[in-house]
Amino acid sequence: MLSTRFVYACVSVYYPVSVEVYPVESPVIFLDPGRSDVAVSLGPNSVSADVTVYASNVVDMLNNPDFYSGLDYWFCDPGDYLSCYWLSGDAGASGGVGDIYGYVEVANIYTVDDAYLLQFIRMPSSPVVGGVVNIVYKLYDAPYIYSSYFTVGFYDPQDGLVWESVGVVLSVSDAYKSTSISVDVSGLEPGREYIFFIHFVILVTLWSGYADFRVDYVQLTFNTQEYSFSGIGLKVNVTSGGPYYTRLVLRGWDLDPSLDCNITFINRDLTESTPIVIKDGAPVSLDTSEVDISIAPAGYSSGWIYLVLSKSDGVSRLTLEFQYYTVSGGGGANVTYPVTIVIDPVDGSGGGESLGGGYTQVIRDLELNLTSITILGIREVRM
Amino acid sequence: MRSSLLRYYIILLLLASLVGVAFASVFVYYPIEVSVSPVGPPVYFEAGANAGGGDLAGNTIGVTVGSNGASLNVTLHPTYQKTYYKGVAKITNSDSNAYYITVRVVSTFLSLPSGSVALLRIYDGSSFYNVDLTSTGDTTIGQISAGASWRIDFYFYIPEGSTLPTSDSASVQLIYSPSAESPSSLP
Numbered sequence: 001m002l003s004t005r006f007v008y009a010c011v012s013v014y015y016p017v018s019v020e021v022y023p024v025e026s027p028v029i030f031l032d033p034g035r036s037d038v039a040v041s042l043g044p045n046s047v048s049a050d051v052t053v054y055a056s057n058v059v060d061m062l063n064n065p066d067f068y069s070g071l072d073y074w075f076c077d078p079g080d081y082l083s084c085y086w087l088s089g090d091a092g093a094s095g096g097v098g099d100i101y102g103y104v105e106v107a108n109i110y111t112v113d114d115a116y117l118l119q120f121i122r123m124p125s126s127p128v129v130g131g132v133v134n135i136v137y138k139l140y141d142a143p144y145i146y147s148s149y150f151t152v153g154f155y156d157p158q159d160g161l162v163w164e165s166v167g168v169v170l171s172v173s174d175a176y177k178s179t180s181i182s183v184d185v186s187g188l189e190p191g192r193e194y195i196f197f198i199h200f201v202i203l204v205t206l207w208s209g210y211a212d213f214r215v216d217y218v219q220l221t222f223n224t225q226e227y228s229f230s231g232i233g234l235k236v237n238v239t240s241g242g243p244y245y246t247r248l249v250l251r252g253w254d255l256d257p258s259l260d261c262n263i264t265f266i267n268r269d270l271t272e273s274t275p276i277v278i279k280d281g282a283p284v285s286l287d288t289s290e291v292d293i294s295i296a297p298a299g300y301s302s303g304w305i306y307l308v309l310s311k312s313d314g315v316s317r318l319t320l321e322f323q324y325y326t327v328s329g330g331g332g333a334n335v336t337y338p339v340t341i342v343i344d345p346v347d348g349s350g351g352g353e354s355l356g357g358g359y360t361q362v363i364r365d366l367e368l369n370l371t372s373i374t375i376l377g378i379r380e381v382r383m
Numbered sequence: 384m385r386s387s388l389l390r391y392y393i394i395l396l397l398l399a400s401l402v403g404v405a406f407a408s409v410f411v412y413y414p415i416e417v418s419v420s421p422v423g424p425p426v427y428f429e430a431g432a433n434a435g436g437g438d439l440a441g442n443t444i445g446v447t448v449g450s451n452g453a454s455l456n457v458t459l460h461p462t463y464q465k466t467y468y469k470g471v472a473k474i475t476n477s478d479s480n481a482y483y484i485t486v487r488v489v490s491t492f493l494s495l496p497s498g499s500v501a502l503l504r505i506y507d508g509s510s511f512y513n514v515d516l517t518s519t520g521d522t523t524i525g526q527i528s529a530g531a532s533w534r535i536d537f538y539f540y541i542p543e544g545s546t547l548p549t550s551d552s553a554s555v556q557l558i559y560s561p562s563a564e565s566p567s568s569l570p
Contacts, residue, residue, distance in 0.1 A: 012566040014487075015428065017455045017555035019503065019516060021492070021539070023547040024440040026462045044544035047463045241441035326437035333438050336465040 028244060028293070028324055028335070031235035031301060037346075038233055047337045051234055053307060054346040055227035057129075061121045061220040062196065068095040075118050081105060082115035082200065082211060092138075092176050093216040100200045100213040104143060110205045117215065118155075118197040126226035126310060127190050131183035135198070136217040138177060139170040143209025148202040150213065152181060152220075154188060155195040163188070164199070176216050185222065196220055226258075227345040228310040233263075234339065235301040236293065236322070243294040244324040248305065248339075249287045250276050251321055256314030257281035259343065263320075265291050267303040278309075281316075290328065309343060316343040425478030426527065426559045427452025431470035431535060439466070446472055455557075461539035463547075472535040474505070474557065476527045482559040484524040484533075485566055486514045490554040496545030503555065504536040511536075516553040521565070 029046040032038075039052040063073035067086060076084030082102035090097045100115045133152045142148060149167030156162070165181055188194065200213045238244060246265055255278060262275035265288055273288035293302040305322070318341040326332030434446035438460045445458030455472055476482055484505075492501050501516040505524055508531075514522045527533060541547070558566045 011562070012558050012560040013424070013426070014566075014569060015426075015453050015455070015557040015559075017428075017503075017557055018457070018552060019537070019555065020445075020456070020458045020550060020552045021495075021501075022442070022458070022460050022550045023495075023541060024442070024460045024462050025547065026464075027440045045463050047543050241437070241439060326439065327433065331433050331469065332436045332444065333460070334467040334469065335439065335462060336467070338464070 025239075026335075027240040027242065028236060028238050028246075028302075028337075030322075030337070030339075031237055033232040033235050033304065035231060037229065038231070040234060048339070049234055049337075050340045050342075052342045052344055053229050053233055053309070055229040055309060055311060055343055056346050057224045057227045059124050059222045059224055059228070061131075061222055062119055062218065065219045066095055066217045067098045067215065070096065071098060073119055074098060075120075076100075077116040077118060077197075078102075079113040079115040081111075081113045082202075084115060084117055087214070090214060090216070091174070093214075094136075095216075098215040098218075100211075100215075102211060103208065104202060104204045104211050105208045106143075106204050106206060110203060111208075112201070112203050113211070114199060114201040116197045116199050118195050120193060121154075121196050121220070122193050123188055123190050124222060124224050124228075125191050126224040126228065128185045128188055128222045129225050130223040131185050132219075132221050133165075133181040133183060134178070134217070134219040134221075135181070135215065136176050136178045137170075137213070137215050138173050138175060139212070140172070140174070140214050141210050141212035142170075142172050142202065143204045143211065144207045145205040146202055146209075146211070147205075148200070148211070148213075150201065151199045152183075152218075153197055153199065155197060156192070157195060161187070167201070170213070176214075183220075183222075226310045226312055229343070230308045231306070232304040233307045233341060234305040236265075236303045236305070238293050238295045238302040240295075241326070243292045244326060245290050245292050245328045245330075246303065246322065246324045247273065247288050247290050248276055249321040249323060250283055250318060252317075252319035253278075253283060254317040255281040255283075256311055256316045256343075258312040258314065259309065259316045260311065261307065261309035261316075261343070263318075263341075264288060264306050265303060266306050267291050267293050268296050268300055272306070276320075292328070293324070305339070307341070311343065311345065313345055315345075317341070318343075424451055424453050425480070426474065426476050426482055426484075426557075428455040428557075429473040429475050429532070431472045433468065433470045434472065444468060444471060448472070457537070459537060459539075461541060463541050463543045463545075466539045466541075468537040470534055471537055473532050474527065474535065475532040476529060479529045480561055481526045481528045482561055483526050483563050485558040485560075486512075486522045486524060487556040487558055487566070488514060488516060488519045488522075488553065489556055490552075491517050491519055492551045492553045494548035494551040496542055496547070498540075498542045498545070500538065500540035501553070502538040504538055506534040506536060507531070508533070513538075514555070516555070521558075523565075526563075527559070 030049045032040040037054040041050040071086045081104045085099040148170040153164035261278040264275045265273045273291045277285040296302045320339040322337040442460040447456040503514040505512045
């Protein structure tokens, strides 16, 4: 024993190890998605991010609200003389306009005719507590003696129920007018499909003539009971090298008990990771699966962090790691950037100005012949 | 006259005797036999699973192991925030005896931005041992058992907003010994 210790006592072997580093500018950086409902504060090298997501209880319901390039998504239920068209432009309009137009003939003393511009909507899954219709319109032309108005409302094609506003009285004008109409949505069921309509009515007396009602813009927004957000929270761009393999890891949280949230990473090929899942204010899944990212063409981003969430109220805070590797599966160089996400509800209720009288909920035959609803043609602008 | 001549001879005689005493050395010769039987290195470096793999910005994780596994050169390309390199190299003990491992940082990174962290990490299969590459000194790792292989990783943290150096280097020694005694400094 003694001799063994003696033999070993003085033997040490020295191997040289040299470690050289050549630091590089970060080949993957964050970008602000440029949304009004997302505030992003990036670090000086864009490799850290503080993101505030403003969850809203306002939901836009209409496709093609400005009729910009056509009557896409809009349909028509024509009257006896009136029908629906699209104008590519109009003085004072922001672009294309929807047009209810026709030559109303008076066979006896008077004629009443009407037509509908309408669009299918599906109610949000969260209960709706209010809504607003913002509409930009004008009565461009009418026969010599007339009385005219329009309403907005909803039609339930299953039950025949109609929710219709009081009429907005029209007079001929070259200028577009803007009106906000508060919507009473009691009775509209979450998740159900309804028809939203703009109903133009005209009473023509004695002399026949052209009626021309134009809509430049119509927006229908609902205020939901829950606050929600669905969209890009943070963009990611590859600036050199790659492909890289990314994933998100939830490291810390301070959550509102009502928060339901999915966070995924989506690359420019629309490959989406499995989500980080938060249910009822508790994390269920703490990381995403791996998704590859590479340099994107100019003007595009390589990928983005995508959030879908809903909550009743209260602020939630998440601390995440954005990780990327040079080798799939976590090998090679493994880089970690910090990301914090604050989910802050913004109250969007209030909305437009009520016209008084509110909505009337009635059951009547709207005479909508749904089977005949078509996308109508383009009418030349009659100056 | 005679007495002064006599004194002169006496002085010469004394000087001669003094010189004689100074040069009168005694040499003793003991035989010492040094037998050297070089052996192949029982502990050696190997390239890790990620050696030669892709590094950031189109670079490569550079790992050069000496021809006898007795030296290691690593080239890495970290960036801002945290960069981790797993499985860059391995330490393998092919001997039937265990060895004590110490890592000595001889020279440190000098150009990395203030607040940076640079670690050489050794994983023995159950625990990590961190060697700070920004500070000189010895880190006792532990005993590598016969036939065992340990993983070498690297970790860097570079503060965002700092200026990156073009390059930097650190020099390290891997020291192994069959005894637990602290290794001495090399002359």
